[in-house]
Amino acid sequence: MSERKLGVGLIGSFRWAEKAHLPGYAANPRVNLVAICDIERDRAEAMAQRFGAKRIYTDHREMLKDPEIEMVDVCTPTHTHLPLSMDAIAAGKHVLCEKPLATEAEPAFEAARAAARKTVRTKLGFTFRYSPAIRQIKTWIADGTLGEIFHIHGFEQNSQFLDPDFPLRQVPPGADRNTLIPSSIIGYGSHLVDLMRWLGGEFGSVASTMRNFVPERVVRGEGEHRQKIMVEDGTAAVVEYTSGTQGLLQASYIAVGNYPGVEIRVYGSKGAAIARLIEEYGVAETLWTAEAAAVEFRKVDLPASHYAPGTTVNTPWAELYYRNLVRHFVDEILDERPEECTFFDGAKSQEIVDAVIKAGFERRWIDVPGTAP
Numbered sequence: 496m497s498e499r500k501l502g503v504g505l506i507g508s509f510r511w512a513e514k515a516h517l518p519g520y521a522a523n524p525r526v527n528l529v530a531i532c533d534i535e536r537d538r539a540e541a542m543a544q545r546f547g548a549k550r551i552y553t554d555h556r557e558m559l560k561d562p563e564i565e566m567v568d569v570c571t572p573t574h575t576h577l578p579l580s581m582d583a584i585a586a587g588k589h590v591l592c593e594k595p596l597a598t599e600a601e602p603a604f605e606a607a608r609a610a611a612r613k614t615v616r617t618k619l620g621f622t623f624r625y626s627p628a629i630r631q632i633k634t635w636i637a638d639g640t641l642g643e644i645f646h647i648h649g650f651e652q653n654s655q656f657l658d659p660d661f662p663l664r665q666v667p668p669g670a671d672r673n674t675l676i677p678s679s680i681i682g683y684g685s686h687l688v689d690l691m692r693w694l695g696g697e698f699g700s701v702a703s704t705m706r707n708f709v710p711e712r713v714v715r716g717e718g719e720h721r722q723k724i725m726v727e728d729g730t731a732a733v734v735e736y737t738s739g740t741q742g743l744l745q746a747s748y749i750a751v752g753n754y755p756g757v758e759i760r761v762y763g764s765k766g767a768a769i770a771r772l773i774e775e776y777g778v779a780e781t782l783w784t785a786e787a788a789a790v791e792f793r794k795v796d797l798p799a800s801h802y803a804p805g806t807t808v809n810t811p812w813a814e815l816y817y818r819n820l821v822r823h824f825v826d827e828i829l830d831e832r833p834e835e836c837t838f839f840d841g842a843k844s845q846e847i848v849d850a851v852i853k854a855g856f857e858r859r860w861i862d863v864p865g866t867a868p
């Protein structure tokens with residue numbers, strides 16, 4: 496293992512950076528947190544002081560000239576993810592970007608190709624891939640413990656946006672406000688689709704239904720009044736995998752329950768597993784399994800080696816998963832390990848989300864294009 500430290504520069508130092516990304520760098524002995532960039536100088540200054548970054552910038556183009564920075568983390572609002580990532584790739588930096596990379600699949604595939612041409616590494620911030628419980632299920636599928644996989648069910652549902660006065664995070668600039676605006680299927684669904692694809696392989700076809708349940712909401716950055724806005728706050732989809740596995744998927748902003756509200760159920764010919772990534776009573780997640788010969792589900796406690804050093808199942812979820820994600824990306828770069836959870840995976844997730852949205856609007860089965868690298 497190399498003794499070298501990886502120089503990191505973060506763009507966008509607000510709530511999510513404070514809660515998830517920056518604790519990941521501060522805790523990792525292989526990271527040199529070189530700089531923080533935010534268009535709001537006081538945010539960059541406050542975070543640099545708190546997490547020990549050496550320099551601050553207010554223009555990412557200036558930060559990208561900094562030779563000490565080898566990896567750039569994009570933790571800004573959605574519509575800026577793609578242009579900031581493309582600038583970082585063009586500057587020859589490895590890039591971690593928050594999801595979604597883009598609001599359409601093709602530009603996300605193009606970003607993956609641009610990174611390949613520059614031979615820089617990428618990672619999409621699919622937080623839940625770095626859940627110890629999910630990684631254990633991945634191992635059980637790969638080593639045959641669960642047998643042939645028949646069903647995969649994925650949910651991301653919590654009550655974050657049940658209260659109409661809790662500001663809606665983002666409405667894409669230029670969205671047509673006279674029709675349903677896909678939202679939970681993009682914000683939550685992109686994670687879920689990625690998890691379901693990572694565990695079960697490529698999606699073949701999808702059918703779906705999307706709805707607006709809470710008709711008036713406060714929108715972040717648009718004042719404190721409620722406005723009529725037809726945001727999709729619940730989607731349910733049926734999935735046919737190319738392998739023949741059946742899938743069910745639901746994204747909801749308004750299903751009562753705690754964060755992050757992710758649940759994955761996998762049923763195979765030999766056994767089944769259920770991961771509940773729902774923080775309750777100080778525990779971030781639980782994993783359950785059953786066997787064909789012993790059908791009652793039992794709780795599984797994973798060994799300490801499944802967790803990033805210093806974390807346990809009692810660590811708050813955002814920090815638990817992000818410390819693991821950062822650890823994986825830093826080790827992949829410094830030790831030249833195989834890539835995982837890349838921009839290509841982000842583009843594939845986007846391609847599937849697009850198909851789910853199309854199926855919902857057109858009320859019919861849609862084949863997923865199946866774009867190759």
Ligand SMILES: NC(=O)c1ccc[n+]([C@@H]2O[C@H](COP(=O)([O-])OP(=O)(O)OC[C@H]3O[C@@H](n4cnc5c(N)ncnc54)[C@H](O)[C@@H]3O)[C@@H](O)[C@H]2O)c1
Binds near residue numbers: 512538553621
């Ligand atoms: N992976 C997850 O589970 C998860 C959870 C929560 C949020 N997120 C994502 O994380 C991202 C950040 O969310 P947030 O709630 O912290 O805040 P946010 O998206 O509102 O803003 C982040 C910061 O970026 C700064 N910024 C905007 N444009 C910039 C630019 N061009 N250059 C430099 N700085 C710029 C803003 O000033 C702000 O301080 C969003 O994309 C959000 O969707 C992901």
